[in-house]
Amino acid sequence: MYRDFVDAFADTFDYLFGTVITEVTVGMGPAGELRYPSYPEGDGRWRFPGVGEYQCYDKYMLGDLRRAAHVAGHPEWGHGGPHDAGHYNSKSWETGFFGGNWQTEYGDFYLSWYSGHLVAHADRILGAAAAALSKPGRPRMLRSAVELDDGHVVYEFEPAVKLGAKLAGVHWWFKSRAHAAELTAGYYNTRDCDGYAPIMATLSKYNARLSFTCVEMRDCEHPPEGRCSPQGLLQQVLECAEAHGVPLAGENALQRYDEHAFDRIAESAFGKTARSGRLEQLTFLRMGDLMFDNWEAFCAFLRRMRGQQG
Numbered sequence: 001m002y003r004d005f006v007d008a009f010a011d012t013f014d015y016l017f018g019t020v021i022t023e024v025t026v027g028m029g030p031a032g033e034l035r036y037p038s039y040p041e042g043d044g045r046w047r048f049p050g051v052g053e054y055q056c057y058d059k060y061m062l063g064d065l066r067r068a069a070h071v072a073g074h075p076e077w078g079h080g081g082p083h084d085a086g087h088y089n090s091k092s093w094e095t096g097f098f099g100g101n102w103q104t105e106y107g108d109f110y111l112s113w114y115s116g117h118l119v120a121h122a123d124r125i126l127g128a129a130a131a132a133l134s135k136p137g138r139p140r141m142l143r144s145a146v147e148l149d150d151g152h153v154v155y156e157f158e159p160a161v162k163l164g165a166k167l168a169g170v171h172w173w174f175k176s177r178a179h180a181a182e183l184t185a186g187y188y189n190t191r192d193c194d195g196y197a198p199i200m201a202t203l204s205k206y207n208a209r210l211s212f213t214c215v216e217m218r219d220c221e222h223p224p225e226g227r228c229s230p231q232g233l234l235q236q237v238l239e240c241a242e243a244h245g246v247p248l249a250g251e252n253a254l255q256r257y258d259e260h261a262f263d264r265i266a267e268s269a270f271g272k273t274a275r276s277g278r279l280e281q282l283t284f285l286r287m288g289d290l291m292f293d294n295w296e297a298f299c300a301f302l303r304r305m306r307g308q309q310g
């Protein structure tokens with residue numbers, strides 16, 4: 001379905017590729033982000049900073065879990081998610097699973113299976129979109145030109161439109177060992193395991209750019225009981241993206257026009273201690289009445305991002 005949709009889009013608009021249209025961001029989950037719908041905000045089931053709930057209880061996921069458990073030699077692990085992981089609004093320390101059982105053999109099996117499904121989903125969707133955008137006859141642009149010893153030049157081309165993907169900035173419980181909210185969202189990221197590396201490897205496979213949220217947030221702006229660290233999470237994602245050669249873009253999670261938010265966005269984009277220009281681009285959320293009510297502040301921010309004064 002994704003391949004057909006992107007193919008039809010390219011057939012209609014490929015004359016704009018590389019000029020007006022430079023990126024196709026592929027939605028792979030709630031709000032376009034690659035994640036499970038573990039913390040639904042719209043219907044009141046979840047409230048910040050609840051750990052969320054695992055999403056593995058339809059017949060297809062349960063069937064696959066049973067097969068994986070049999071292969072692992074533990075069929076008793078295939079009946080569902082952890083029984084002691086709490087509910088949407090549990091605190092991490094209130095649960096047995098996030099309190100320590102995630103470190104057991106069963107915990108590693110389940111978290112590897114659950115997060116592995118998310119990575120496999122990204123591989124399938126990005127693969128389908130990439131196949132549609134790179135088929136013969138699509139617009140291309142020069143990627144590199146290498147002169148050989150005999151004087152010949154080898155030219156390498158790539159699709160004129162880049163693929164893009166989004167990850168959620170699940171920063172609550174980041175300062176705990178288990179990182180509970182990230183685990184239910186599908187990111188097997190704990191104090192002992194880098195859950196973003198498999199995702200970055202998949203993005204790198206398709207030369208995709210990653211867009212990541214919460215670039216305007218500071219740790220000190222959140223209540224201590226949520227163990228939040230948007231700054232620590234962003235730093236980990238920055239380092240992981242760089243290690244895998246994945247270009248990183250940023251997006252603010254909340255629509256703010258105060259100087260504290262603008263300062264943090266500029267720091268995230270250019271850094272004071274990290275290398276300069278570590279974000280390739282920024283999406284500012286969002287165009288609407290609030291933006292125009294704060295138009296002068298927004299324009300000053302744009303000038304600042306362009307390196308202009310005043």
